[in-house]
Amino acid sequence: MKIAFAGERGSFAELAAAQYFGPRQTFVSVPEFEDVFSAVSRGRANHGIIPIENSLTGSIHQNYDELLKCNLSITGEIFLRVSHFLIANHGVKPHNIKRVFSHPQGLAQCKNHLKKFPDAECVPVSNTAYAVKKIRDERLLDAAAVASFQAAIDYDMNVLDKNIEDNKANITRFLIVSKKPKTTFASSQPLKTSVVFSLKNLPGALFRGLSVFALRDIDLVKIESRPVHGKPFEYLFYLDFEGGSNQERQANALNHLKEITVFLRVLGSYERGRLVKPEYKKR
Amino acid sequence: MKIAFAGERGSFAELAAAQYFGPRQTFVSVPEFEDVFSAVSRGRANHGIIPIENSLTGSIHQNYDELLKCNLSITGEIFLRVSHFLIANHGVKPHNIKRVFSHPQGLAQCKNHLKKFPDAECVPVSNTAYAVKKIRDERLLDAAAVASFQAAIDYDMNVLDKNIEDNKANITRFLIVSKKPKTTFASSQPLKTSVVFSLKNLPGALFRGLSVFALRDIDLVKIESRPVHGKPFEYLFYLDFEGGSNQERQANALNHLKEITVFLRVLGSYERGRLVKPEYKKR
Numbered sequence: 303m304k305i306a307f308a309g310e311r312g313s314f315a316e317l318a319a320a321q322y323f324g325p326r327q328t329f330v331s332v333p334e335f336e337d338v339f340s341a342v343s344r345g346r347a348n349h350g351i352i353p354i355e356n357s358l359t360g361s362i363h364q365n366y367d368e369l370l371k372c373n374l375s376i377t378g379e380i381f382l383r384v385s386h387f388l389i390a391n392h393g394v395k396p397h398n399i400k401r402v403f404s405h406p407q408g409l410a411q412c413k414n415h416l417k418k419f420p421d422a423e424c425v426p427v428s429n430t431a432y433a434v435k436k437i438r439d440e441r442l443l444d445a446a447a448v449a450s451f452q453a454a455i456d457y458d459m460n461v462l463d464k465n466i467e468d469n470k471a472n473i474t475r476f477l478i479v480s481k482k483p484k485t486t487f488a489s490s491q492p493l494k495t496s497v498v499f500s501l502k503n504l505p506g507a508l509f510r511g512l513s514v515f516a517l518r519d520i521d522l523v524k525i526e527s528r529p530v531h532g533k534p535f536e537y538l539f540y541l542d543f544e545g546g547s548n549q550e551r552q553a554n555a556l557n558h559l560k561e562i563t564v565f566l567r568v569l570g571s572y573e574r575g576r577l578v579k580p581e582y583k584k585r
Numbered sequence: 586m587k588i589a590f591a592g593e594r595g596s597f598a599e600l601a602a603a604q605y606f607g608p609r610q611t612f613v614s615v616p617e618f619e620d621v622f623s624a625v626s627r628g629r630a631n632h633g634i635i636p637i638e639n640s641l642t643g644s645i646h647q648n649y650d651e652l653l654k655c656n657l658s659i660t661g662e663i664f665l666r667v668s669h670f671l672i673a674n675h676g677v678k679p680h681n682i683k684r685v686f687s688h689p690q691g692l693a694q695c696k697n698h699l700k701k702f703p704d705a706e707c708v709p710v711s712n713t714a715y716a717v718k719k720i721r722d723e724r725l726l727d728a729a730a731v732a733s734f735q736a737a738i739d740y741d742m743n744v745l746d747k748n749i750e751d752n753k754a755n756i757t758r759f760l761i762v763s764k765k766p767k768t769t770f771a772s773s774q775p776l777k778t779s780v781v782f783s784l785k786n787l788p789g790a791l792f793r794g795l796s797v798f799a800l801r802d803i804d805l806v807k808i809e810s811r812p813v814h815g816k817p818f819e820y821l822f823y824l825d826f827e828g829g830s831n832q833e834r835q836a837n838a839l840n841h842l843k844e845i846t847v848f849l850r851v852l853g854s855y856e857r858g859r860l861v862k863p864e865y866k867k868r
Contacts, residue, residue, distance in 0.1 A: 357817035360646055361810075473817045508808065509792075509799035516792035524820070525791065525810060527643075534640035534756045537807070 306330045306338045306347035309429035312453030316431075317580040318382040318476040319351045325583070333428075335365055339372040342479055349377070350479045355524075356384070357473040359407050366528050366540055369479075369498070369569055376496050376570030378478035381577040385472075386412050388463040389434050389454045390446040396462060401425050403433035404448035412448050415466040422446075434459055451582050473577065483570050485548065493546040494523060496569040500530060500538050502562055508539070514558040515543055518551045538565075546571040589613045589621045589630035592712035595736035599714075600863040601665040601759040602634045608866070616711075618648055622655040625762055632660070633762045638807075639667070640756040642690050649811050649823055652762075652781070652852055659779050659853030661761035664860040668755075669695050671746040672717050672737045673729040679745055684708050686716035687731035695731050698749040705729075717742055734865045756860065766853050768831065776829040777806060779852040783813060783821050785845055791822070797841040798826055801834045821848075829854040 305327050307315035316329050330347050332338055338350035355361045386408060399422050406426040427433050433447035438457045454461050501507035515522055523542040530536040545552040547568050560566055588610050590598035599612050613630050615621055621633035635648045669691060682705050689709040710716050716730035721740045737744050784790035798805055806825040813819040828835040830851050843849055
């Protein structure tokens with residue numbers, strides 16, 4: 303199977319995909335999140351994996367917007383414990399470091415630790431593993447990168463410091479996107495469903511929208527709002543709730559929800575994700 | 586009065602502040618959003634202005650986080666119609682342009698227009714007006730900036746194209762933050778209140794939270810969720826609702842809300858903001 307992810311080899315998305323699908327698949331690196339969606343849409347990959355939310359920095363809103371634009375379904379999720387490593391070329395010492403490269407979220411998540419290098423400039427790049435590749439390819443001897451240990455292995459680089467994230471409760475939730483919705487599940491597995499909708503212009507509309515779940519004792523897991531383009535300060539709501547869309551209470555709730563929405567789409571039902579640690583390996 | 590805003594002179598925040606407070610105040614430029622909050626906290630400015638939400642790109646989540654960290658109150662809001670201009674050094678022609686500098690949101694909001702320059706690289710910088718200052722200071726003759734017309738005036742630069750934003754429904758909502766909450770209002774003016782809270786771990790907790798407003802016919806204007814640091818996948822909710830926190834129904838709703846929240850803070854009550862266009866001027 304081919305699984306598309308955004309970023310370079312050794313990125314957290316690839317580590318999460320290896321845990322979700324097992325390591326013997328083909329993981330296809332594409333440049334941007336939107337390329338993950340188009341790779342799956344056009345059949346160049348069977349599935350894609352995208353980060354949707356981090357426990358410290360919040361939702362990755364761009365991917366909420368992409369979920370709406372594409373015609374893919376969410377078919378799975380996995381939670382990855384994120385550990386950052388300070389990585390440099392061999393021979394580079396901490397006092398040599400004048401620049402630190404990483405994804406803006408990587409830099410933000412290690413902000414306190416990086417105060418050890420008060421003179422170093424933080425330079426944002428598109429992807430954590432790309433930061434490692436960049437300092438290796440350009441043989442930068444005054445620079446370090448913040449990335450996964452896997453990126454250090456893949457690019458044969460030196461680790462100056464490990465687990466440098468300021469807050470250890472650093473978990474990223476990834477979603478699996480596929481062309482076809484998932485409809486069959488092992489009966490024992492708790493399910494989740496994600497939907498997106500916009501509400502009719504009624505008083506208490508959001509309250510009414512949530513009531514269709516509360517009235518049926520269906521727990522909400524997450525709510526996220528995004529702007530409707532061209533309609534200032536109207537919102538799309540993304541909701542995750544417990545259960546599958548084909549289960550009786552959930553199907554009734556969705557029918558009820560249709561009465562008060564202008565637009566409603568089920569993004570997918572899927573098994574509730576496991577929390578995993580990255581597994582690093584020589585390859 | 587001194588009003589702090591983040592970014593260079595001619596930024597949209599400064600244009601919004603001039604409309605809110607009138608042009609005869611002292612507008613103090615600080616580097617980052619967090620510096621706006623600290624300038625007000627430490628008394629170096631009487632008020633601060635921060636963008637909180639754009640009608641196309643959504644919330645500025647960093648400022649939601651800053652609102653929680655600081656002890657300031659929201660005392661006002663204003664909605665600014667955002668128009669982008671393509672700005673370059675005098676003598677630079679469209680076919681010279683190999684790089685376009687702007688804030689990432691400025692670049693994103695003009696994405697289609699910038700396809701006219703397929704060979705030009707989009708370079709993100711911290712602030713739209715800073716992009717203009719940069720290409721002027723460095724005398725870049727292969728570059729343009731996307732920014733306000735005011736930035737073109739302030740830095741005496743040439744306008745190559747105007748109103749280049751892809752979607753004209755481009756409005757940014759700014760909040761005014763101050764040391765003391767606002768408690769007296771002209772009686773005719775409709776008010777809004779912003780609160781932030783985290784919920785007890787109860788089934789249907791969010792539904793119950795919203796019900797305290799619905800039961801009293803208080804309209805919700807906006808809901809936003811942000812992660813609680815150190816508690817993966819627990820959320821803080823930011824809610825804007827109609828009315829002032831001292832009005833009877835609203836005060837009752839807030840008392841009711843306390844019963845089901847672990848944490849509740851009123852960020853402020855303020856007059857509902859006007860929608861304005863920027864007023865440009867030679868200075």
